[in-house]
Amino acid sequence: MAREAGxxxxxxxxxxxxxxxxxITEATRRRVLTAAEKLGYAPSAAARTLRYGRSDVVLGLLPDWPLGYAAGQLVQELTLAFANRNLTFVVHSGIRGARSLSEIWKAITPAAVLSFEPFSDSDATAMRAAGIEVIVALYDDKGPGSDENITSANAIGAAQARHLAASHRRLGYAYPDDERVAVFAxxxxxxxxxxxxxxxxxxxxxxxxxxxADAAADAxxxxxxxxxxxxGICAFNDDVAMSVLAGLRRLGLEAPRDMAVIGVDDSxxxxxxxxxxxxxVQDLPGIAELYANSVRAALDGAPATSNQVEPRIRLEVRESA
Structure with a gap:
């Protein structure tokens, strides 16, 4: 490769x-990268781990969530955000029957673990003892930030209610029948x-x-x-909102004339x-940037920056409400 790049x-x-x-000049750097691409060079992950004591992998631990539109989009945005920081994002779902956490992190030897649910103190202690940065990104009423306008579960529901309150004096909430998403709902x-x-x-x-449609019609x-x-109905997400719309049609009713409906995710x-x-609409790219910044800062031994722009939510207003 050195000969190819001169x-x-x-x-x-x-x-x-x-x-x-x-x-190293930019022109020289480009020559080396062009030569690497031409020769099909791929760095050895094992060699990198031996040299630096850790890989460039960030292990993302997802709970047993249904991998719908929003979860899929978040994984994609996290993948891009980590790639921009020279890190590789690998996802492991906590679906029942999957391999245990200890088996996964010992096999992968990640640089960091980004978890979306708590894990045991023993797992956290063992990973930290192995030099792995451990970051728990919990979804709770505060979300990634503290301001109510920042993307968070509470802010999402509040935004729905405030939009409908302009025209409706009593609101309902369409709760999902999947307990796996209770942490959001x-x-x-x-x-x-x-x-x-x-x-x-x-x-x-x-x-x-x-x-x-029949169950939604009963509601x-x-x-x-x-x-x-x-x-006026605030639905957990777009899927549940569209179920409510189907229930209205089953009864010969229409939105928003008979009942206004608003969802979440803009699928x-x-x-x-x-x-x-x-x-x-959630700012999923912004959320991914927050988490990637936190991981990168932890790996660099630096405090997370406090002046970063926080993700916010917005409404995509259409005809249902």
């Missing part, structure tokens, strides 16, 4: 290992409750809505029969649902 072997090593404090419902209390509205009517009947009547199907669905 440089010394040391220069090739400096470029490919991104060695700091070396005076509960705080979002709490956000709706908090906003309703602040706006002087009655307590929201929370009902579980399965993803079937719609109950909301319309409530006293006071529920005419591709939201724009083509009947009617097109209003949805809360």
């Amino acid at each position: 440089v010394s072997r040391a220069t090739v090593s400096f470029v490919l290992n991104n060695t700091q404090h070396q005076k 509960g705080p979002r419902a709490d956000g709706v409750r908090k906003a309703c209390a602040e706006l002087g509205l009655p307590e929201p009517d929370v009902r579980t809505v399965p993803l079937t 719609v009947r109950s909301w319309l029969a409530a006293d006071p009547q529920v005419t 591709p199907a939201a724009a083509v649902s009947s009617p097109p669905l209003t949805s809360v």
Whole structure:
């Protein structure tokens, strides 16, 4: 490769290992990278681990979440964010029957572990003893930040409620029937409750809505029969919101004339649902940047920067609400 690029072997090593404090021109760096691509060079992960004592892998531990649109998008954004920091993001799902955490991290020897749920003190202690940075990114009522406008479960529910409160005096919350997402659904419902209390509205009517038209129609009947009547629905996500829309159609009703509905995630199907669905949009790239910055800072032995831009949410307003 050195011959192909017309440089010394040391220069090739400096470029490919991104060695700091070396005076290598951009033109030389490009020649080395072009030669590496031409020759099909791929660095040895095992050799890198032996040399530096750790790999460039960040192990992402996902709970047993259904891997729907939002989770899939977050994994993609995290993959890109870590790649931009010369790190490789590898995901392991905590689905029942999967290999244990200790088996996974010992096999991969990651530089860091980014977990979206707590794990035992013994696992954390063992990983730290092995030189692995451990970062737990919990989804709770505070989310990645503390301001209520920042992407968080409470803020999402509050944004839904505030949008509907302009035209509706009683709101409902369409709760999912999958307990695996309770870590998101509960705080979002709490956000709706908090906003309703602040706006002087009655307590929201929370009902579980399965993803079937008949079950959703039962929930719609109950909301319309409530006293006071529920005419605005904050749904856990777009899937549950579209189930409510299907329930309305099953009863010969329409949104937003008979009941307004708002979802979360702005999935591709939201724009083509009947009617097109209003949805809360999360700044998933911003969330990924926050987590990647935290991991990179931990690996560099530096404190996470406090002046980074926090991700925020917005509404994609369509015809359903």
